[in-house]
Amino acid sequence: MIVVHYGELFTKGRNRPVFQRQLQRNLENATDVKAKLVEHRFFLDADASALPKIEKVFGVSWFAECLDAKRSLSGMEDAVARLAESAGGPVKVEVNRSDKSFEFQSPEIVRQLTRRLEKRGVALAVKNPKAVVHVDVLRDKAVAYGGKHAGLGGLPVGVSGKVVTLLSGGFDSPVAAWLMAKRGIKNVYVHFHPHRENVEEKSLKILNLARQLKPWTLANTVYLVPYNEFTLAALDVPERFALPVFRRFMARVAQQIAVQENAEGIATGENLAQVSSQTLSNLGSIQDAVKLPMLRPLLTYDKKEIIGIAEKIGTYDLSRQPYLDCCQSLVSRHPATRTDARHLEKLEERLPDGLVDQTLNQALRVTA
Ligand code: ATP
Ligand code: MG
Numbered sequence: 001m002i003v004v005h006y007g008e009l010f011t012k013g014r015n016r017p018v019f020q021r022q023l024q025r026n027l028e029n030a031t032d033v034k035a036k037l038v039e040h041r042f043f044l045d046a047d048a049s050a051l052p053k054i055e056k057v058f059g060v061s062w063f064a065e066c067l068d069a070k071r072s073l074s075g076m077e078d079a080v081a082r083l084a085e086s087a088g089g090p091v092k093v094e095v096n097r098s099d100k101s102f103e104f105q106s107p108e109i110v111r112q113l114t115r116r117l118e119k120r121g122v123a124l125a126v127k128n129p130k131a132v133v134h135v136d137v138l139r140d141k142a143v144a145y146g147g148k149h150a151g152l153g154g155l156p157v158g159v160s161g162k163v164v165t166l167l168s169g170g171f172d173s174p175v176a177a178w179l180m181a182k183r184g185i186k187n188v189y190v191h192f193h194p195h196r197e198n199v200e201e202k203s204l205k206i207l208n209l210a211r212q213l214k215p216w217t218l219a220n221t222v223y224l225v226p227y228n229e230f231t232l233a234a235l236d237v238p239e240r241f242a243l244p245v246f247r248r249f250m251a252r253v254a255q256q257i258a259v260q261e262n263a264e265g266i267a268t269g270e271n272l273a274q275v276s277s278q279t280l281s282n283l284g285s286i287q288d289a290v291k292l293p294m295l296r297p298l299l300t301y302d303k304k305e306i307i308g309i310a311e312k313i314g315t316y317d318l319s320r321q322p323y324l325d326c327c328q329s330l331v332s333r334h335p336a337t338r339t340d341a342r343h344l345e346k347l348e349e350r351l352p353d354g355l356v357d358q359t360l361n362q363a364l365r366v367t368a
Helices: 016-031 048-054 073-087 106-120 172-182 204-217 228-236 239-261 280-287 303-312 316-320 326-330 341-348 355-361
Strands: 002-006 035-037 041-044 060-069 091-097 131-137 142-145 149-153 162-166 186-193 221-226 364-367
Touching (some): 002 016, 016 035, 016 041, 073 106, 073 142, 091 106, 106 131, 162 172, 162 239, 172 204, 172 303, 186 239, 204 221, 221 239, 221 355, 239 280, 280 341, 303 316
Parallel strands (some): 162 186
Antiparallel strands (some): 002 041, 060 142, 131 142
């Protein structure tokens, strides 16, 4: 079996049952086996092939392959002996009695097990063991396990609601989506593209990014939104302000999609000062275009930290592939570093009415 423990943090409040149920569903989804809740942990009737899947489920604090032992000294002894054999060296036994009704306290259980195992010829060591074998005594059974695997932490995807996430072909936004999922958020992706035909094929890179993220994010809805109308309309906007005006346009479109999808925020891969236009003033002017909160999980990350995560989650190699990034055509060599939302609003009067709706009418909603 595999035992899965979740963080203590989310197990306290009123939301506990909701969180537990969501984690259970997510574990079952990932592994295709039932996850049984027993005394604040899940048991899955699965073998080692499920370990890498559980490693990608947010909300897990640690997990381990374990043996189901009878709730008796002889049952525990058998289980520890089996684990000791596969350890290939002396083991140290650690006991945790989470069911206090068991007749012996933990140190006494260790003593008794030690006596039995020594008699049986199992090599034990308190100092420098080859491995630690843990025994947890529960109400109806005991479990024994060797190596603990660290989980990702975070919250089960689905407990924190939904956001629309602006996904580009770059390095940052896939990492931003992953971090949103880490806090229990379900992403709905929106990508702006310059294509006039065969949109899905030409957006393969974006769909592949969404697919790569899916084991963690569980998300596969992607809106492919053309921005040609915007580019044409924005010819009248002074070059220095084209980028902030475009970002406000993306935010407005994303907000409309959020309404359709019951999402409560907009996430981006924006960062503070990674490029010259990412100033507090500009981030504020973009937020000013929409009511929904704009969430920027990478705000304080160094590029190195972002790349580190991208490598870990396998988006780095996908993001590196060449792709026509829309912002290239809109970034002037000297984009404004200070903008004022009222001033941008004035410039936006030059854009045709209904540009957002017209754009949305041409959006494709696809499953990655
Ligand atoms: P990324 O690596 O995510 O592209 P970046 O550092 O290149 O980020 P920008 O290109 O300036 O930064 O974009 C900032 C954010 O705006 C992106 O992280 C993404 O959330 C959003 N964005 C940019 N271009 C697009 C696009 N074509 N479609 C959807 N969102 C986009
Ligand atoms: Mg980019």
